[in-house]
Amino acid sequence: MQNPKTLISEDEIRKRVDELAAQISLDYADKGELVLVGVLKGSFIFLADLSRRLSIPRHIEFIAVSSYRYGSTRSGAVRLVMDMRRSIEAKNVLIVEDIVDTGHTLDYLIKMLKSRNPASIRTCTLLHKEHSAEVDVQIDYCGFSIGDEWVVGYGLDYDEKDRTLPYIGVIEPDD
Numbered sequence: 279m280q281n282p283k284t285l286i287s288e289d290e291i292r293k294r295v296d297e298l299a300a301q302i303s304l305d306y307a308d309k310g311e312l313v314l315v316g317v318l319k320g321s322f323i324f325l326a327d328l329s330r331r332l333s334i335p336r337h338i339e340f341i342a343v344s345s346y347r348y349g350s351t352r353s354g355a356v357r358l359v360m361d362m363r364r365s366i367e368a369k370n371v372l373i374v375e376d377i378v379d380t381g382h383t384l385d386y387l388i389k390m391l392k393s394r395n396p397a398s399i400r401t402c403t404l405l406h407k408e409h410s411a412e413v414d415v416q417i418d419y420c421g422f423s424i425g426d427e428w429v430v431g432y433g434l435d436y437d438e439k440d441r442t443l444p445y446i447g448v449i450e451p452d453d
């Protein structure tokens with residue numbers, strides 16, 4: 279089977295993650311510990327790389343959500359399937375996503391986590407499908423804006439395949 283066509287190379291990812299980490303480190307300098315909340319599963323590789331390049335104190339948490347969908351179409355309904363272990367009350371929180379597509383997942387997470395009274399909430403996504411937005415959602419740090427294509431690799435999958443590709447590739451889904 280052929281590998282997916284490269285959309286964003288390993289090198290481009292590395293450079294952009296460096297830039298994001300530098301910006302985040304600057305913005306949160308002297309603000310105490312930052313809680314990075316990785317949204318499973320897709321964010322695990324981005325979170326691992328980003329978190330290791332920060333020069334500020336940080337703490338890692340994970341959260342998992344599930345979106346209801348029909349084939350490759352999402353309904354917009356999101357539910358929490360795994361919560362984080364520690365309280366985020368009075369903490370600075372950065373939600374880390376691999377991709378924002380319709381925006382429903384991030385919108386749900388921001389609202390839910392805000393209700394837990396953190397000191398602040400910001401969001402960081404590696405990829406943003408700007409033209410697929412169904413809700414207007416706050417994105418504070420964005421790696422790359424992409425078109426409406428199905429992307430895999432660097433944590434993103436198609437039917438659980440290709441998550442561990444080292445680059446972002448494009449595929450044609452079957453449905």
Ligand code: PRP
Nearest residue numbers: 318319320345377378379380381382383
């Ligand atoms: C992806 C991604 C986001 C969500 C974004 O997760 O990791 O959480 O979709 O889509 P939205 O903006 O349309 O809500 P997915 O449901 O594919 O699960 P996974 O991360 O476990 O692969």
